[in-house]
């Protein structure tokens with residue numbers, strides 16, 4: 001008989017209680033089973049199956065090309081590894097912007113086919129009908145404001161957003177509107193720290209920052225950036241915890257050399 005493990009599962013309620021208790025929320029992206037298992041075991045609160053998979057997994061220049069089917073595939077792999085953390089899945093570009101019926105259908109496919117716990121959408125007032133429709137179907141929604149990568153063709157650049165008053169005012173209003181529509185949390189990407197602080201203090205739901213300073217209720221990074229797998233991306237906000245590029249390249253060079261020199265496999269590595 002195997003002893004049953006007791007896991008304290010993280011839910012959207014847990015995340016909201018963490019804000020109320022002043023406990024910071026940790027979030028990281030993952031797109032496959034093996035990394036998701038390591039991150040979950042290490043105690044991460046939220047795994048985001050981000051549409052950044054389009055960049056770091058598929059090699060596209062933007063997040064726009066990834067499809068709903070591809071997001072569901074990544075989400076299924078992550079959910080299989082999950083024991084404790086909350087799993088959030090990005091609804092990809094083109095799968096929610098047209099109208100709220102399409103948005104709901106996409107969210108339902110993600111929840112039904114992957115077993116994930118919540119979805120994330122980019123935007124404020126312009127997607128509010130979709131947020132309401134998805135929430136009213138019982139699906140928790142995480143919002144995303146500031147530098148929303150699906151709108152890169154509108155922005156034309158990845159510079160810090162909402163530095164001008166008009167955009168900052170719209171962002172503050174959007175955050176309140178998303179909260180009223182029922183979002184359980186909001187990602188704030190690449191905006192001034194002072195603005196992120198003001199928004200975080202004005203909401204009762206948590207904010208998760210990326211390049212938005214230390215006063216957000218939580219932080220998120222893309223796994224390939226923080227583990228040093230993707231070294232081309234060097235924004236100021238990124239803290240690199242490992243240099244896996246050096247370690248992986250070194251290991252593969254050694255492997256190639258061991259094969260060529262007939263060192264691998266040796267007598268103990270054969271039958």
Ligand code: KIV
Nearest residue numbers: 029050051052187220
């Ligand atoms: O897709 C993603 O990885 C994201 C994070 C940058 C928040 O949306």
